[in-house]
Amino acid sequence: MGEFDYENLYDKVGKINGWDFSNIKSLTDGVNWNFYEEVIKRCNKTDVLLDIGSGGAENLIKIAPSLFFLIGIDLSKGMLETALTNLKRSKVTNVKFFQMSSDQLQFPACFFDVVSCRHAPFSSTEVVRVLKQGGWFLTQQVSEDDKLNLKKAFGRGQAFDERDGVLKERYIRELSEAGFSEIKSFEYDAIEYIKSTDELIFLLKHTPIIPNFGQDSRDIEILSDFIKNNRNEKGIITNSKRFLLIARK
DSSP: OOOOOHHHHHHHHHHHTTTTTTTTTTEEEEEEEEHHHHHHHTTTTEEEEESOOOTTTHHHHGGGGGGSSSEEEEHHHHHHHHHEEEEETTOOOEEEEEETTSSOOSSSOEEEEEEEEEESSSOOHHHHHHEEEEEEEEEEEOTTTTTTTHHHHHTTTTTSOOTTTHHHHHHHHHHHTTTSSSSEEEEEEEEEEEOHHHHHHHHHHHHSSSSTSSSTTTHHHHHHHHHHHSTTTTEEEEEEEEEEEEEOO
């Protein structure tokens, strides 16, 4: 499978909805944590936080009252435009946003008390550089076996050819090599019920779960068969697999 153009996808989705899929109605059984609640548990009121890959920043804005100052970064201009719109509506005053690559953080060393990163790439060496001694880094990422029944139905998908756990193992190794002294990992594989066909199609068209969904003439037929075989009274059945890393410098 060829390299997927994630950057352009994120930019496109940022202009549409800020990567906010809160309007998609779904039920999930087996989620073991809320990422930003885990972040707040490790924050003090006087802390400065960096959020990598903030997207539309809905979650970052919600936790803003719990910290002194927050900075969100995203590579996508479209995402940042949505984040700024959401910030203006919220009237929160202690959050700033910058367009920036996580591979080259433009901040001084030992500047942040906490760094968070949800479903976005990051550089372990850059995170450890900008984090204060004793500071926390938390990241939630999508596991390779996420939406596995969908990927099997289509015969392709995001990380479909990868063994489950490869990304988690790589990030743990990189964090250790970068200098984090304490690293804990957690994971869950929850059952997800997506309410309607329209919502599933929206999800597939605006995420990289099935790259280039709709461009293959058989995609709609495959999707129709998938829905027939994976539906009950709760919705269209798939899975949501995530892992969480919590590291201390």
